[in-house]
Amino acid sequence: MALAVLNSCALSGISSTLVRTEVHIGAGLPSFLLVGLASTGVKESRDRVRTAIISSGFEFPVGRITVNLSPADLPKESGRFDLPIALGVLMATGQLRLSPSQRKALLPHLYFVGELSLSGALCSIQSPLILALSIFKSDPQAILVMPRADAAMAALVDGLTVIGANSLRDVVAHLESRQIIEASTASDFNGFKDEMADFAVERDLCLSDVRGQKQACYLLELAACGAHSILLSGPSGVGKTMLAQRLPSILPNLSNLQRLELLAIQSVSANGIVDTGFRPPHKVPHSSISDPALLGGGSHTAYPGEISLAHHGSLFLDELAEFKRSTLEALRVPLEAGEISIARLNSQQIYPALFQLVAAANPCACGYLDHPEQTCVCTHRAINQYQSRISGPLLERIDIHYKVPPLMTSWIEAEPAEPSEVVRQRVAECRERQLKRQGVFNAHLKSGQIRQYCVLSPELQRELESAAQQKAWSTRVVQSILRLARSAADMRGAEVIEGDDLAMAIYCRQPFSKKEEGRIYWHEVRKGSSIN
Template structure:
């Protein structure tokens, strides 16, 4: 057999394209060439494959081997094609089940000793194989748990190339090797924090519940020690658990980031990049392979920017388009990738560089120009995309008083779940389920409340105190307030509460 075929997967963001790997043997001088728009890492696969075959006692033809990756116009990157290339090349000289080889997708990198090494992105690659109709996939043993998360597909986890050959019906006397261990990246899943631990910030807790119920973005401004970070870290614990599709998307992004994925977590992710992070760290990027940034990793969860006033303005403004579109599109030289960006933004900032401006009992020594520069880091267009503006003060008591409100995470989750269920029923005939996702044309059209209810918003819009985008965001928050209150229609007090939350709640 001088021609053999099998399959691999080329990833672009979370999207995977099936690539046919063809190996042809000619009678010319021994050589190993790969064609089909391969990058440098993939172009070196020939050396890895030859070394792996030699050290596993698997004989490659001593002739010219040409490997074609089709479609040739599709860019292909990384070392995850190694196993497919090796199997196709060996199938030209070793008797294997040609039909089985041609109906199997192979994913993995080869070491020179023939071991299958783990690669990032196995989960989205297996998803792509399943959606394309393939029912068998070969992956490195270290990626077995990750690939096994996808049902309705047979996963063969191999530790070395000889195992793969035997699985396809070929003969090999090479002993099995110890599998390569998967790198333990990522700190694992933290336990949700208890909302009842928050003391003396009743209005802030209420605003946090509104944000969770509607999927709204939140800005918290206040002096150090007011509880901004404490509140933000408790938001994921009151959000609804992820459904199957969202959990798979979150796990796929973790896989592309190089983290070990062993199960589908139902807890919304929480990302908190340092204020020294670059725009590339926030939105993603890289050379050759475009890796997801903090925005993509926070999708379906919370992106928390602590010390928002310390972030460079250019980094903060990179959030504007993802906040509006729900996706992040990255374009590099010869590379394009699209990642989901359905996150809730929470920004915490001090009122000035020293944090004491306007604080009762505080002494601010910042120059007026310094305060203006600090607050202008959050540009007008970015603030216009934020739904709730909280103004916090320091807590004046160290414990819950007898009549003080203390909302537990369990109670908050129940409120959020009921409010979201009400919103889902209301938008059942539309593609949207959260109030934050409903476009303004719908809010001001088929779902428009009576003119009396929105008169304060219309007045603010005419005066120029409110943009049309801000008008729509206020309507979204008002509908969430109505859902929490159990109202079937929008009322004036719902709009009043939304205005209070938008302009900043004095606590």
Template sequence: MSAKAYTCAFHGVEARPVEVQCALSPGLPGFAIVGLPDKAVSEARDRIRSALSALQIALPSKRITVNLSPADLPKEGSHFDLPIALALLAAIDILPRDAVEGALALGELSLDGTLVPVLGCLPAAMAAAQEDRALFCPQPCGAEAAWIDATQVIAARSLSDLVQHLTGQSAIRPAQPGEVTDAPSPRDLRDVKGQERAKRALEIAAAGRHHLLFTGTPGSGKSMLAARLPTILPDLTPEEALETSMIHSLAGLLEDGGLSRRRPFRDPHHTASMAAIVGGGRGSKPGEISLAHNGVLFLDELPEFPRAVLDTLRQPIETGEVVVSRANSHARYPCRFLLVAAANPCRCGYLPDPSRACARVPQCGLDYLGRISGPMMDRFDLRIEVPPVAFHDLDLPASGDSSATVAARVARARSIQSRRFAGHPTARQNADAEGQMLAEIATPDAEGRDLLHRAADRFGLTARGYHRVLRVARTIADLDEARDVSSRHVAEALSYRLTVERPGDRAA
């Protein structure tokens, strides 16, 4: 006697189909699971035995062999419990084989047969839709999985309920999608007193997805500015929300099955490990750069991060994806994020203030910012010095544009870019433009080109820096709703590029 069920194994955001084959054969009673299972999968047999015992189902006195095919694909996680149990119940003729084979199942079994929530139900539902199957999952995961409306989601509270559903005794109603969470942020850009130049840079960064570095003395408002960046970003499009939510589903960050239209804002501590930032560890889980996909990654106290960790960001910043390589697998995660970083000018933080600076000025500043490698610094499109705000200015009433006003300008600029890059396979914002496309959309007028050439020669801009100035100038022109890039757009873009220098750099 044999039967099959279907589930999936997660590699990056991809849910690869797995066929669960269960066969009963004569011989000494035993329960073996083969097909490259990890420890959690191997332990499924004990959970399944106890769950079936709670249903008063006795296993036959035969040898039970479960094969997870393809056998060379690593199988990790407890979500294999449910499909193995269903294949076994079909093999002993308790469940109809066609009903079991017509669905993709995942879920962990507790000892009393209750289905425990598992990670990755959203990408699993996507895989089920591609295979033209229904999805069986634990009840708490139903609202999350039901966002994929191309497949029917049956969310059961326990294995007993699912057995009754499949045998026609008590039908389970298909799950409904969770709510879209769109709670407004209590923060507003008007909360920041002064710092008009930094606010302008924040607006440009939001409009074109340009990476931004703030430097300034402690308490000048760097973190406060960065925390308000999400309030001026447009909501996620439906496609972006699905991309982001699939990653968050694998990380267990979706609450109550609801999807958010707000862009993610991730701010890891500077003690975070390389695996925590880039991804990896047990199961090759997504890191902070992937959890910030389509949103903001804020690195406060940038020089305090280990240099090796920072340098691993260089390739993902350029490509928009990261590949976590292991000896037996390669997990690929998208990571198209907006990087915002903040740094003090030196270790004591008061390099510009002679009355408060330490005795090692200016060497302390050179050593401190020198922790950031030249190639990493070169990837910041905008570099802004944030001066301290005088205490008597803090009592002044709020001034400047609100987050809603700035967000409207950002939305108009992004709308221009959406039309510009319509149909392009990878480019979405100006920061993505390169090669011939960049030359077509961002070539400045004669005066602007002459200014850019003189600046590149005078300050030794790298080729990357030269192109990034063009991208920023194009975004500034979009904010002005100008068709062409003029010299004033180039001049403003250059002013943000040539602000913060590292030791040994000429502002490249």
């Protein structure tokens, strides 16, 4: 057989594309030609494959060898194509013999990835989990053959058969049924990560550390139940940061699929995989962070940023008004879309960014505006300038706005909140109801789903319209109110949104700036004068 065709895949961000590796051996002067928009690293596989075949005890053919990596317009990088190229050469020369039934039934579902050393050993490759996820999604019957060092991670994908081999000779013996390699399992990988998960739970902060902020704790639970974003404002020292830091402790564990998606994102990040088991990620970037570090980017390779590394978790922005204006404005699109698109000269990557934003902000530069005991030293102009650092469009995309009040009693004597473990159980049950009913969390409901699942009675509709007119709410804010009312009803275990649920949702949109408070005040004044 002078032509062999095998399956492989090319990595692109956090997804991969099927690549057909075609190897043809014909008469002519000895040459080894590799085509298909291959990078320098892929073209260097010619020397690695030749030496690895000879070192493994096989004969390297003398003739004109042409290797085509299809599709031709897809860039190919790294040495993961060494294994399919070497097997293609052996199949084309008859040194690897497959039965007709194997070629017809088995070969179309076999996928080969792996870099070869000069001795014929298989070396570890980059992002094996991404390759495994993409291959399984495109072909549920797929059998992935790869280096044994990466097989345990790839075997995390339930339903995918992963064969981990140590060398080229082992792969050939397995395919010829001379020495069968057992399918790899995720037991070793999972055993290590379970310990990490237990450690992550133990080090979580507890919500019971918060005292005297019953309403704030309820809104934090409401945000966790529906995956809503929340902005905590108020004078310095009232406990905004303490509340925000406890949000991860009441979030339920990730599902296996969510954990795999997070591991896939981490595998292409600059820092690699930093797994915390099944606990959701919690990122706390400093206010001096750059746009590429927060959103993702890089000079040549577009790495995922903090918002993508917080996928299925929470992103805490403390001192929100201290972040650069451009950085905050860039969050508007991923907050709604749940993903971020990063374009570079020769590529464009789309990374998921379905995170829950929790932010804390002081009302002014000195931090004591509206404090009952401390005096604010800021002028009206300075207050307006400080509060205007957070734009209206960004505030519209944050579901819950709550001013945390100062404690009027002693912190020691105040009543503590419930433990995080108790609240986490309620949040898990509430989220389960949402997924069972609509397939997504309430914060991610689209317009059509809002009309279907957030139905109000005529009386409640009039109440919402009156509040929207009074506070000059946009359509986006009104939809956010409906989502919050749906979450409040789910917390009670009710299917119908009632008046208390809508009242709580409206209460959650407290004005952040003095300008907004003034607009509401003068609206009430004009309304009262018109009645008189």
